Amino acid sequence: MKPIESLDQLQQMCHISALSGHEEDMIVYMKGEMSRYLSNVRVDRLGNVIAVKEGKSSDGPKVMISAHMDEVGFMVRKIEPSGFIRIARVGGVPEKSLPAQRLVLRGSKGDVLGIIGPKSHHLTPPEERYKVVRINDLYVDIGAHSKAEAEEMGIYPGTPVTYHGFFQEMAGGQIAGKALDNRAGCFVLLQVLRLLADKDSSATIYFVASVQEEFSIRGIVPAAFTINPDIAIGLDVAIACDTPDLNALSDVRFGAGPVISHYTFHGRGTLCGLIPNPKLREYMVETAAQLNIPVQRSVFFGGLYETSFLTLVREGIPAVDMALPVRYTHAPIEVGSLPDMEQLIILLTAAIEGVGPELDLSRG
Numbered sequence: 001m002k003p004i005e006s007l008d009q010l011q012q013m014c015h016i017s018a019l020s021g022h023e024e025d026m027i028v029y030m031k032g033e034m035s036r037y038l039s040n041v042r043v044d045r046l047g048n049v050i051a052v053k054e055g056k057s058s059d060g061p062k063v064m065i066s067a068h069m070d071e072v073g074f075m076v077r078k079i080e081p082s083g084f085i086r087i088a089r090v091g092g093v094p095e096k097s098l099p100a101q102r103l104v105l106r107g108s109k110g111d112v113l114g115i116i117g118p119k120s121h122h123l124t125p126p127e128e129r130y131k132v133v134r135i136n137d138l139y140v141d142i143g144a145h146s147k148a149e150a151e152e153m154g155i156y157p158g159t160p161v162t163y164h165g166f167f168q169e170m171a172g173g174q175i176a177g178k179a180l181d182n183r184a185g186c187f188v189l190l191q192v193l194r195l196l197a198d199k200d201s202s203a204t205i206y207f208v209a210s211v212q213e214e215f216s217i218r219g220i221v222p223a224a225f226t227i228n229p230d231i232a233i234g235l236d237v238a239i240a241c242d243t244p245d246l247n248a249l250s251d252v253r254f255g256a257g258p259v260i261s262h263y264t265f266h267g268r269g270t271l272c273g274l275i276p277n278p279k280l281r282e283y284m285v286e287t288a289a290q291l292n293i294p295v296q297r298s299v300f301f302g303g304l305y306e307t308s309f310l311t312l313v314r315e316g317i318p319a320v321d322m323a324l325p326v327r328y329t330h331a332p333i334e335v336g337s338l339p340d341m342e343q344l345i346i347l348l349t350a351a352i353e354g355v356g357p358e359l360d361l362s363r364g
């Protein structure tokens with residue numbers, strides 16, 4: 001079976017609006033797609049979608065592979081008397097890429113198109129032209145002439161807002177899409193599930209599409225507590241530094257294979273990160289070598305993935321972060337690399353299939 005048969009699912013997911021804490025449309029989508037291959041699919045109280053594939057024996061190892069399905073965006077903070085909308089950030093939204101963007105406001109009466117108004121260029125004084133406008137000074141035009149008209153459209157403080165859906169294949173095996181972080185991860189999760197669904201695996205496999213990663217990074221925690229896996233594999237995007245503005249930071253780039261993280265750390269507020277279980281990390285490297293798949297080793301200071309908090313669940317779950325390289329993270333459109341995504345799917349499928357009771361993750 002091919003690692004990718006079609007990009008339709010990714011295209012569909014890049015058009016779904018699922019702000020952190022408002023993942024309903026992605027929950028329904030992932031539950032539906034997982035149910036095509038596995039009968040045991042449930043949604044936990046927080047919204048995590050969990051599909052289970054039983055292993056050969058009931059006392060075999062339990063492997064959890066997860067990808068978050070929420071996305072960054074905004075919440076309506078205030079409606080001006082004039083009908084213009086003020087917004088607050090949900091997750092790490094870059095203010096510099098916001099003016100003139102299209103947004104989707106998920107009003108109580110349906111979706112409403114919004115445009116983040118950039119000051120008309122002709123009337124922008126020279127000293128303002130190269131400045132980033134702060135989020136609190138930005139406004140969204142939804143076509144309303146008054147606050148009452150905006151409310152009539154079903155828009156209130158608290159209305160969830162995301163970037164407008166987009167997906168397109170580019171030249172050179174690249175893909176451009178809204179929220180590739182982490183719809184690309186969800187897509188990889190679905191392909192791995194499809195490829196493993198009919199195979200005999202010694203491990204029982206839990207496929208988890210998680211919530212609230214872009215908000216608190218901890219939405220996965222209750223699911224992990226319930227599953228109590230022996231191994232956790234996190235699936236997300238890694239920052240490709242092959243663009244002219246970042247190439248001094250790391251060698252993670254398009255076309256050089258799946259990314260295996262050695263270190264993530266985020267000091268501002270969360271004070272967390274993941275140094276993966278060394279044996280689990282090297283198991284991934286060795287599996288890739290057997291498959292002749294190149295891998296990229298990543299050290300990411302300044303960010304983290306949801307696996308970070310799994311070290312605090314129960315006895316501390318051995319975890320590793322796997323990713324595909326993506327450019328322009330958290331911008332309205334991100335660009336990813338298809339060949340690396342394909343290799344990531346092949347690697348994960350083989351690695352999970354190969355997990356048996358003999359895999360030793362002890363720390364000496």
Ligand SMILES: [Zn+2]
Nearest residue numbers: 181182236237
């Ligand atoms: Zn992510």
